[in-house]
Amino acid sequence: xxxxxxxxxxxxxxxxxxxxxxxxxxxxxxxxxxxxxxxxxxxxxxxxxxxxxxxxxxxxxxxxxxxxxxxxxxxxxxxxxxxxxxxxxxxxxxxxxxxxxxxxxxxxxxxxxxxxxxxxxxxxxxxxxxxxxxxxxxxxx
Numbered sequence: 001x002x003x004x005x006x007x008x009x010x011x012x013x014x015x016x017x018x019x020x021x022x023x024x025x026x027x028x029x030x031x032x033x034x035x036x037x038x039x040x041x042x043x044x045x046x047x048x049x050x051x052x053x054x055x056x057x058x059x060x061x062x063x064x065x066x067x068x069x070x071x072x073x074x075x076x077x078x079x080x081x082x083x084x085x086x087x088x089x090x091x092x093x094x095x096x097x098x099x100x101x102x103x104x105x106x107x108x109x110x111x112x113x114x115x116x117x118x119x120x121x122x123x124x125x126x127x128x129x130x131x132x133x134x135x136x137x138x139x140x141x
Contacts, residue, residue, distance in 0.1 A: 036060035037095075041087050043071070043080070055084045064092040066102040069109075081109075085116055092140060099139040106132040 008015070036058045043053040053075065056068040066088060071081045092100050102118075104110055105128070110120070118136035127133045 031061070039064070039088075039091060041084055041091070043075070043084075053080075055088055057088065059092070059095055059097060062096065062098045064088060064095070064097050064100045066100060069102075081112060082116065089138075089140070097140060099137055101135070101137040103133055103135045106134065110134045110136070 037060075039057050039059060041055040042051050044050065045052050053070040053072045054068075055066060055070075057064050057066040059065075069081065069084060071084070089100060100118075101121075102113070104113060113134075113136045114120075116138070118138045120134055121137050122135040124133045
C-alpha cells in the first residue's frame with residue numbers, strides 16, 4: 001500500500017521525532033550507539049555575567065562538530081575566537097576525538113579556520129545566493 005504524503009511548514013517536535021526514529025534505528029544497526037554530548041564554551045560579560053558569545057558543539061562518533069562560534073563585535077581582533085577554538089581543540093583531545101569539523105559561510109570566517117589548520121573538504125556554491133558555504137575539518141594527532 002502506498003503511503004500518503006503531506007507537505008508541512010509547521011512540523012511539530014513529535015512529528016520530527018517520528019521521522020527521526022527509524023533513521024536512528026537504521027544508523028544504530030550500522031554504527032552502534034550514536035550517543036552525543038553537547039558542549040559550550042561561554043563568553044560572559046564580566047559585570048552582568050550574561051552570555052555574550054561563545055562556542056557550542058556536539059561530540060559524537062569521536063568527532064567534535066562546532067555548530068556555533070560567535071564573538072561579539074567589541075571582542076573581535078583581540079584573539080578571542082582563536083582562544084575559543086584552542087579551548088575547543090583541547091576539549092576534543094581530552095575526549096579522545098579524532099578531529100573537529102564545522103561549516104562557515106564565505107562572508108564569515110573561512111580564512112580564520114584555514115589559519116588554525118583546518119582544511120576544506122567541501123563547499124556549496126550560491127548558498128546563500130552570491131556566497132558559498134564551506135565545510136572544514138581538522139584531524140587531531
